[in-house]
Amino acid sequence: MRISYVGNRSFKTRLAEFSYRDGEEEKFMEICRQLEELGYKVDTGVANWACIEVEDRQEYEQVARDYLKIKRTLNTRGD
Numbered sequence: 001m002r003i004s005y006v007g008n009r010s011f012k013t014r015l016a017e018f019s020y021r022d023g024e025e026e027k028f029m030e031i032c033r034q035l036e037e038l039g040y041k042v043d044t045g046v047a048n049w050a051c052i053e054v055e056d057r058q059e060y061e062q063v064a065r066d067y068l069k070i071k072r073t074l075n076t077r078g079d
Helices: 025-037 057-077
Strands: 002-008 013-019 043-046 049-053
Touching: 002 057, 013 057, 025 049, 025 057
Parallel strands: none
Antiparallel strands: 002 013, 013 049, 043 049
16 A cells, blocks of 8 residues: 655646555555545545645645555554
8 A cells, every 4th residue: 555645737637646556445445534534635546546635745644644644553453
């Protein structure tokens, strides 16, 4: 699973973009569920990919911190 920042000036869009491999979908969907509980709107409309629209790099950094915290928690639980 990965998270990256995508900014596109021509479309004025900035995203926290996620990707995951086949076999990681269940864990990834749990991460998305928890991110949504934190108030983020997660677009999961494409297989092995999701995104959250962000205002700027600073908001992306917050999303990334929340994502990594949730991911670490799941990894330590063994889910």
